[in-house]
Amino acid sequence: xxxxxxxxxxxxxxxxxxxxxxxxxxxxxxxxxxxxxxxxxxxxxxxxxxxxxxxxxxxxxxxxxxxxxxxxxxxxxxxxxxxxxxxxxxxxxxxxxxxxxxxxxxxxxxxxxxxxxxxxxxxxxxxxxxxxxxxxxxxxxxxxxxx
Numbered sequence: 001x002x003x004x005x006x007x008x009x010x011x012x013x014x015x016x017x018x019x020x021x022x023x024x025x026x027x028x029x030x031x032x033x034x035x036x037x038x039x040x041x042x043x044x045x046x047x048x049x050x051x052x053x054x055x056x057x058x059x060x061x062x063x064x065x066x067x068x069x070x071x072x073x074x075x076x077x078x079x080x081x082x083x084x085x086x087x088x089x090x091x092x093x094x095x096x097x098x099x100x101x102x103x104x105x106x107x108x109x110x111x112x113x114x115x116x117x118x119x120x121x122x123x124x125x126x127x128x129x130x131x132x133x134x135x136x137x138x139x140x141x142x143x144x145x146x147x
Contacts, residue, residue, distance in 0.1 A: 057126070057127040058126055058127050059126055060121045060126055061121075062126050062127065063117050063121040063126045064117070064118060066114075066117050066129060066134060066135065067113075067114045067115070067116070067117030067118030067119075068114070068118055069114070069135055069136070069137075070110050070111065070113060070117065070136060071114035071115060071118060073135070073136040073137060074107045074110040074114060074136055076139065076140040077103050077106040077107035077110050077136055077139060078103035078106075079103065079140065079143070080106075080136075080139045080140040080143040080144075081099045081100070081106055081143070082096060082099035082103055083099070083143040083144060084142075084143045085098050086099060087143075106139075107136075109131065110131060110136055113129070113130040113131045116130060117129075
């Protein structure tokens with residue numbers, strides 16, 4: 001039991017170090033170029049945490065939540081695509097069939113991105129979803145809105 005708790009503490013320490021290093025390690029770089037002068041004598045300044053850089057959007061929790069949500073609600077893409085296709089092309093059997101097929105493909109992709117976000121929640125970037133809109137519920141809400 002002691003070894004398990006030590007392992008969890010170690011992984012947590014590594015995880016927090018990685019996220020802190022990513023968020024505060026790019027100050028001197030502009031478009032991929034290193035700064036002209038790098039002083040070896042000056043100690044790096046401690047990162048300054050403000051409400052703008054510690055928001056929920058810039059955390060691994062956001063990425064994990066997005067992944068789990070997309071895994072649990074990926075199926076909402078099917079009716080959303082059906083409704084959207086019927087809105088654009090009229091209510092016919094062909095548009096219903098096209099919307100269903102499009103929805104199945106989109107739902108599979110949404111589920112895949114959910115699995116990817118869940119498995120890689122500890123790795124940055126945290127605020128860049130693989131699919132737009134960010135959540136399946138947003139896609140369904142957009143399809144059901146009245147014009």
